[in-house]
Amino acid sequence: MSEVNKRWPAPAKLNLMLRIVGQREDGYHLLQTVFQFIDLCDWLVFRPISDSVISLRNPLPGVPEDQDLTYRAARLLKDETGYKGGVVIEIEKHLPMGGGLGGGSSDAATTLVALNDLWRLRLSRERLMQLGLRLGADVPIFVFGHSAWAEGVGEVLQEIEVPEKWVVVLKPDCHVDTKEIFSSKDLTRDSKSIKIADFIAGQHQNDCLDVVRKFYPSVDGALRELSDFSEARLTGTGACVFAQFDTELAAKKAYLSLSRKWQSYLCKGMNRSPLYSSLNDA
């Protein structure tokens, strides 16, 4: 495939657990979380142009072009490096917005990695992660590209291997506003820090769960529905909930038994982001 028609993946992530262990002076919350990718992706195409223009071929409904995280990532790269050309970006959107799967952040990370390559900018992965953090707390993990134990606001990353299980994801009919959840007075903000070994031993708590359940009854409904099959968890601040399975058969059985009230996905956990297999193919 020629470089200009190449489709770049932007995978979803799951937070396999999430603890809030403090708050910074600027209001951002200090987390401990485990990120793993799943093989559910948005797909992006980048067509470099010589004019100094960034444009979106198919802007997302409800997101002004200059607010789209792909546009903002391309703009940031241009401003930081003084690159003279531009790009037309096409997004094939599959990840639900406001779902806690990190779709917008992953689109931004794929834009940073792809344009660094296509525009021949030669920025290091660390530099792209720093730039990504300016766009959102979840962008660095997608640039990092490997399952990780994360601390800070999610940018202090330590590579880990976790079982690549089969996953059923359920998306209730609501969008959760991350900012709203983090502003709630009822949120637990002082969880005790734990170690990776505690997570591996089964510590899977998500500190956002009680508040999200209270504000969004359909998230509560989705958790109850999925709990019939396996331990059901919230990813990030939701709205998506998920359950892991050891075999494809068990996951399929659960997936096919769901009520179909909401959008559901059958996928597989991945410790390595498909973004980098795609980069290496270039």
Ligand SMILES: C[C@@](CO)(OP(=O)(O)O)[C@H](O)COP(=O)(O)OP(=O)(O)OC[C@H]1O[C@@H](n2ccc(N)nc2=O)[C@H](O)[C@@H]1O
């Ligand atoms: C908590 C997580 C876990 O993955 O939730 P999800 O968004 O994936 O559900 C993420 O770190 C979210 O990252 P992201 O979605 O990029 O959030 P940002 O745009 O940076 O922040 C949105 C708002 O949430 C609050 N915020 C976000 C992250 C954080 N560690 N502390 C916060 O207090 C801030 O008020 C901020 O203005």
Ligand SMILES: Nc1ncnc2c1ncn2[C@@H]1O[C@H](COP(=O)(O)OP(=O)(O)O)[C@@H](O)[C@H]1O
């Ligand atoms: N390319 C993009 N894809 C999705 N959302 C985007 C994008 N650019 C900006 N946004 C904005 O970011 C918000 C959060 O999107 P998303 O990353 O999908 O959710 P979450 O952080 O809950 O996983 C959206 O509601 C939308 O307004």
